[in-house]
Amino acid sequence: MIISLIAAIGKNNVIGIDGDLPWHLPDDMKFFSRTTKGHHVLMGRKNFESIPKKYRPLPGRPNIVVTRNPSFEAPEVDVFTSIKDGIALARDRGEEELFIIGGGEIYKQTIDLADRLYITHVEARIDGHAYFPDFDPSEWNKEVLQDHPKDDVHNFPFRICLYTK
Ligand SMILES: NC(=O)c1ccc[n+]([C@@H]2O[C@H](COP(=O)([O-])OP(=O)(O)OC[C@H]3O[C@@H](n4cnc5c(N)ncnc54)[C@H](OP(=O)(O)O)[C@@H]3O)[C@@H](O)[C@H]2O)c1
Numbered sequence: 140m141i142i143s144l145i146a147a148i149g150k151n152n153v154i155g156i157d158g159d160l161p162w163h164l165p166d167d168m169k170f171f172s173r174t175t176k177g178h179h180v181l182m183g184r185k186n187f188e189s190i191p192k193k194y195r196p197l198p199g200r201p202n203i204v205v206t207r208n209p210s211f212e213a214p215e216v217d218v219f220t221s222i223k224d225g226i227a228l229a230r231d232r233g234e235e236e237l238f239i240i241g242g243g244e245i246y247k248q249t250i251d252l253a254d255r256l257y258i259t260h261v262e263a264r265i266d267g268h269a270y271f272p273d274f275d276p277s278e279w280n281k282e283v284l285q286d287h288p289k290d291d292v293h294n295f296p297f298r299i300c301l302y303t304k
Contacts, residue, residue, distance in 0.1 A: 140229065140230045140234055140235060140236070140237055141235065141236040141237070141254045141255060142226070142236075142237050142239065142249070142252050142253050142254050142255075143236055143237065143238050143239065143253065143254065143255040143256070143257060144238075144239045144246055144249060144250060144253045144255070144256050144257070145171060145174060145175065145238050145239070145240055145256075145257040145258075146240075146241055146246060146256075146257075146258060146259070146271050147160070147162070147164065147167055147171075147258075147259035147261055147297070148258060148259070148260060148261065148271040149161060149162075149261050149263045149264055149265055149267075150260075150261075150262065150263065150264045151264050151265075151266075151270075152270045152271045152272075152273065153263075153264075153265050153266070153267035153269070153270055153271075154241060154242060154243055154246075154267065154269050154270060154271050155189070155241075155242055155243065155267055155268055155269030156265065156266070156267035156268055156269075157268060158185065158188075158189045158268075159189060161261075161263065161265045161267050162261055162263060162265075162294055162295050163292070163293070163294055164259070164261070164287075164293050164294075164295070164297060165292055165293070166287055166293060167259050167261075167287070167293075167297060167299070170259070170284075170285065170299055171240075174238070174257060175197070175200055175238045175240065176199045176200060177199060177200065178200055178234060178235075178236050178237065178238050179200065179201045179203060179228075179229035179232070179234045179237050179238070180197060180200045180201070180202055180203065180237075180238045180239075180240045181203040181204075181205065181222070181225050181226065181229070181237060181238070181239050181240065181245070182202070182203070182204055182205070182239075182240045182241060182242070182245060183204070183205055183206075183241065183242050183244050183245040184204055184205065184206035184208070184211060185242055185244070186240065186241045186242040186245070187202070187204045187213065187216070189242070195213075196213070196214075196215050196216050200238075201217065201229075201232075202215070202216045202217070203216070203217045203218075203219065203225040203228060203229065204216050204217070204218050204219075204225075205218075205219050205220070205221065205222050205225050205245065206218060206219075206220065207220055208220075222245065222248055222249060226252075236255075239253070241269075242269045243269035243270050243271065243272075244269075246271050246272055247272045250272050250274060253304075254303070254304055255301065255302065255303050255304075256274065256279065256300075256301070256302040257284075257299070257300075257301055257302075258271075258299070258300050258301075258302060259297050259298070259299045259300075260297060260298045260299075260300060261295050261296075261297045262289075262295050262296045262297065263295040274302075276302065278304075279302035279303060279304060280302065280303050280304075281300055281301070281302050282300065282301045282302075282303070283298060283299070283300055284299040284300060284301055285298070285299040286298050287299070
């Protein structure tokens with residue numbers, strides 16, 4: 140099973156502020172949606188709760204949530220108290236590509252397991268509360284998938300890259 144991390148990161152690796160995203164980039168959300176659709180997605184409890192209630196669990200994808208709280212429950216979601224067990228569920232079900240969708244705590248603990256990184260590089264430097272871990276691009280093969288300008292609905296330009304090992 141391929142393990143992929145997918146994230147939108149600022150120039151300073153910021154990914155979140157006050158439990159929310161630091162930007163509004165609908166075309167990146169569309170990329171996220173079409174890339175992850177049909178695949179298991181694994182996320183931290185804080186990321187799960189940051190998704191507006193009407194959009195969670197994320198549709199068309201089995202959602203796996205990790206928390207250290209053994210009594211945490213959410214409808215139509217598989218909950219685990221360890222990341223390893225969450226990954227094992229996807230593998231046991233025959234998933235070909237698992238997407239780890241954050242947030243910061245979860246990316247940090249899984250980047251060493253990743254075969255692929257789908258990174259949206261956002262041309263923004265914003266102070267936040269959650270960050271993507273440092274990674275060395277020279278250790279990865281990089282393919283640029285999309286360049287997107289700033290416009291009326293996208294408050295920053297961004298470039299989507301796929302890093303593979
Ligand atoms: N830009 C992006 O691409 C992107 C993507 C995703 C999220 N985000 C942003 O990131 C922020 C959230 O990130 P975050 O770092 O604060 O939180 P997070 O990684 O989403 O979730 C952290 C929580 O996950 C659980 N957890 C962590 N490690 C665990 C482990 N080893 N075993 C079991 N459970 C574990 C704990 O839940 P309990 O506290 O319940 O025990 C912990 O509090 C939000 O602002 C969100 O908008 C941005």
